[in-house]
Every structure is written in structure tokens, then in C-alpha cells.
Amino acid sequence: EAQVTQNPRYLITVTGKKLTVTCSQNMNHEYMSWYRQDPGLGLRQIYYSMNVEVTDKGDVPEGYKVSRKEKRNFPLILESPSPNQTSLYFCASSLGQTSTDTQYFGPGTRLTVL
Amino acid sequence: KQEVTQIPAALSVPEGENLVLNCSFTDSAIYNLQWFRQDPGKGLTSLLLIQSSQREQTSGRLNASLDKSSGRSTLYIAASQPGDSATYLCAVDGNYGQNFVFGPGTRLSVLP
Numbered sequence: 001e002a003q004v005t006q007n008p009r010y011l012i013t014v015t016g017k018k019l020t021v022t023c024s025q026n027m028n029h030e031y032m033s034w035y036r037q038d039p040g041l042g043l044r045q046i047y048y049s050m051n052v053e054v055t056d057k058g059d060v061p062e063g064y065k066v067s068r069k070e071k072r073n074f075p076l077i078l079e080s081p082s083p084n085q086t087s088l089y090f091c092a093s094s095l096g097q098t099s100t101d102t103q104y105f106g107p108g109t110r111l112t113v114l
Numbered sequence: 115k116q117e118v119t120q121i122p123a124a125l126s127v128p129e130g131e132n133l134v135l136n137c138s139f140t141d142s143a144i145y146n147l148q149w150f151r152q153d154p155g156k157g158l159t160s161l162l163l164i165q166s167s168q169r170e171q172t173s174g175r176l177n178a179s180l181d182k183s184s185g186r187s188t189l190y191i192a193a194s195q196p197g198d199s200a201t202y203l204c205a206v207d208g209n210y211g212q213n214f215v216f217g218p219g220t221r222l223s224v225l226p
Contacts, residue, residue, distance in 0.1 A: 043216040090157060102148060105157040
């Protein structure tokens with residue numbers, strides 16, 4: 001089954017404790033992206049990657065890191081989480097090559113930083 | 115910078131009604147516009163994608179139109195059902211699936 005998976009689905013942590021949220025897709029998509037969703041602000045793009053070893057900042061990259069060492073994986077790293085990073089995070093992927101490419105979303109990771 | 119708005123923010127209708135959700139965007143230089151559905155606590159599911167050269171797309175009871183020059187799209191839902199209750203998001207793509215900007219969504223409740 002074609003899908004985007006994220007782990008963990010729920011995470012409660014404390015300020016400053018490094019964490020990684022994993023994202024994996026099995027559709028051989030070149031393009032992957034991370035979004036955060038906050039009430040009243042909608043979905044905002046954090047980082048995206050057009051291919052292996054190619055990443056770029058989205059609209060709200062501060063406090064986040066990403067890496068793309070393999071085509072299927074695109075982990076989101078919070079080196080020193082802060083309470084303002086409490087949010088619902090989504091990973092997405094697409095072929096990223098034509099104007100008909102739709103994005104496929106993972107189920108989301110709900111992060112709470114205390 | 116592209117900005118996307120959606121009206122109304124919330125909508126409650128009785129089952130069976132036809133309804134229209136609106137999406138507006140500020141920069142008409144888009145490659146496509148996509149409508150998504152989001153159920154509570156879940157991810158987004160793509161409903162319809164309209165390329166910039168197209169005027170509309172249809173899937174079952176859903177019809178989406180695009181007027182790129184005026185920066186508007188509408189999602190028409192015919193004969194609404196309680197199972198249609200969800201948040202509907204529109205997103206515009208500025209670069210071949212690589213630069214989606216989302217609207218804030220319309221929360222739809224269809225009452226039995």
C-alpha cells in the first residue's frame with residue numbers, strides 16, 4: 001500500500017531535550033516536505049527536499065533541522081525543543097515533477113513540549 | 115508572498131443540501147490548486163487537483179472550479195451527507211508540487 005508513515009504519532013517531551021520525528025514513504029517520490037499545523041494559522045511549511053541531499057527552508061524553519069540521506073526517509077530534528085514548537089506535524093511527499101503531482105500526507109505527529 | 119484565504123471558516127448545514135466552499139489566493143502565478151479533506155486527528159486526503167490551465171475538475175459529488183485570473187476557486191458539494199463532515203483545505207502550488215501554500219480551512223458539519 002502506497003503510504004507516508006510518521007513516528008511517533010504522539011510525543012510529550014520537555015524543553016531542550018533533542019528529538020527526532022521520522023518520516024518514510026514507499027512511493028519512490030523525489031519531493032518530501034514537513035509542515036506544522038496550528039489553530040488559526042493553518043499548515044505552514046517547515047522544510048522541503050527535492051531529492052537526496054537537497055533540502056531547503058520553508059516558511060518557518062527556525063528551530064528545526066532535516067536531512068535527506070535516502071530517498072524514502074526525511075526525518076525532522078528538533079535539537080532543543082521549546083514550548084512554541086508544540087504543534088501537529090505532518091510529513092508529505094510527491095513526485096515533484098509536474099503540475100499534476102498531488103501531495104500525499106502522513107497521519108501526523110502531535111508534539112507537546114513542556 | 116502567496117496568501118490563501120477560505121470563506122467561511124465554519125459551516126453547518128442539514129443533510130441533503132448543496133453547498134459551496136470558497137478559496138482565494140493573492141498570486142495568480144500558480145501551477146495547480148488542490149482541495150484536501152482533513153478529518154479530526156488525521157492527515158490530509160487529496161480530493162481534487164486543478165491544473166492552472168484547467169477551469170474545473172469533478173469527482174463524484176464534488177466539483178472544483180478555478181478562476182486563476184481572479185485568484186479564486188470554489189468547491190461545490192452536492193447532496194451533502196453527514197460523512198462529509200470534516201475540514202476542507204485548499205492549497206496552491208507555485209512550483210511543480212514543491213511549494214504548497216495552504217488556506218486556513220473551512221470546518222463543515224453536515225447534520226443528519
